[in-house]
Amino acid sequence: MTPEVTVVVVTHNGPEWVERCLQALLVDARPAVRTEVVVVDSASDAPTREVLARWAARALGELRVELAEENIGFARGCNLGAALGTGRRVLLLNPDAVVQVGAVDALVAALDADPAAGVMGGRTVRPDGRLDPSSCWGAPSLWSWLCFATGLSAAFKGSRVFDPESLGGWQRDTYRHVPVVTGCLLMTTRETWDRLAGLDTDYFMYGEDADLSLRAAELGLHPAITPDAVAVHAVGASSSRKAHKVRLLMTGKATLARKRWPAWKARAGVGLLLAGAALRAAGERVRASGDPVWRPLVADRSWTAGWTGTPAPVPASR
Incomplete structure (x- = not known):
């Protein structure tokens, strides 16, 4: 039976978060819709590959692991994972994102209810429960980058005028069409994915999700965020x-x-x-x-x- 969703996770080290990501997808927040998980590992060290081998054995065919012998980057990894899957929808999920109960099903429901969206994201929160606004952004422009260059976006952080890519003080708690859905939690139909030819592999990492959303808009689609799909996203480092x-x-x-x-x-x-x-x-x-x-x-x-x-x-x- 064809899966409703192919979840694509591209990993490169970080075994602790990979463990949590798969635990949520396959056990704790297991979707009601039929789902397959494809992990493309981009030359991780032994600890991460041990986590993946253990989960592949435990998941009994629900999880496919593809091991790359070099770091192939996020865009190439996602495209490979999507090509290996057969689901009617493709969900890109960061390995440091832990979906909450009902998140995957909510993305499916929202995409089905608003097919004109084409690309659907959710609401991400930090491990301490605070909002992580990075599930979506405003479109980059010369004005937004002028505000960055002059320090206005830092001085007036969250301003709709001087920090426009932040989308103001919106808490990602209502349904809204947005210019950019980020690749940490992004679902699209297989048809839309194929029309867009996946992510542009000229981007090794970062920017490819904005490019995808902007190209979707050029096709007449309207990427959106549903607050009903929640994931904990690791933020913060040295x-x-x-x-x-x-x-x-x-x-x-x-x-x-x-x-x-x-x-x-x-x-x-x-x-x-x-x-x-x-x-x-x-x-x-x-x-x-x-x-x-x-x-x-x-x-x-x-x-x-x-x-x-x-x-x-x-x-x-x-």
Whole structure:
């Protein structure tokens, strides 16, 4: 029988969260709809692969594990996982996201009720129960990046005017169409996935979900968020890990600008990103930060070329 949902999880280390993710999907918050889980492991170390082997043996065919011998990145991993599955819908799920009871079924119901959405996300919360707003964002624009460059988005965090990508103070607690659904919790129909040809693999990691949502909108679809689908999403790490993540995020943003915007607009946009990084780097110098996040981005600007210019091997865990 064809599964209703193929859940795709791309892993790269982090065995503790991989354990929690699979425990929720296959046991604690097991969906009522028929579901298959496909894990694409992107060259994890032994502890993570041991977790996956144990779950594959325990799940008795409900879980398929595909082992890549190199870090193939998030976009390629998701596309491979979706291709290996046969479900009528594809759900992208971060390995550090733990779905709550009814979350997968709620995504199915919302997508069925609003087929024009095409792409459906949910509400993510942090382990302490606070809102994690990163399940969706506003569309990137020169204005939003100008606000980043000038520090307005930091000074007026959550402002609809000066921090527009944050979508204001909305708590993701009502149904709403949004410009960008993020790949930590994203469902689409198989038909829509195929029409979009999956994620753009020019993005190694970050930016590919925004690209997917924007391409869906170009097809006349209206990505949306349902508050009934809740997942706990791990947020927070050491400052050194934060520096690495910020580099990945900025590389993804630069890639999106260079791929989707006219050349003049892309140059302006990347310039604004660099200006924003420089502003924050200056703040780190004033504070004499011993473990800087932004200064390395100003010193090494290779990220401004985007992923197509800097295909560096980096972790696939988002």
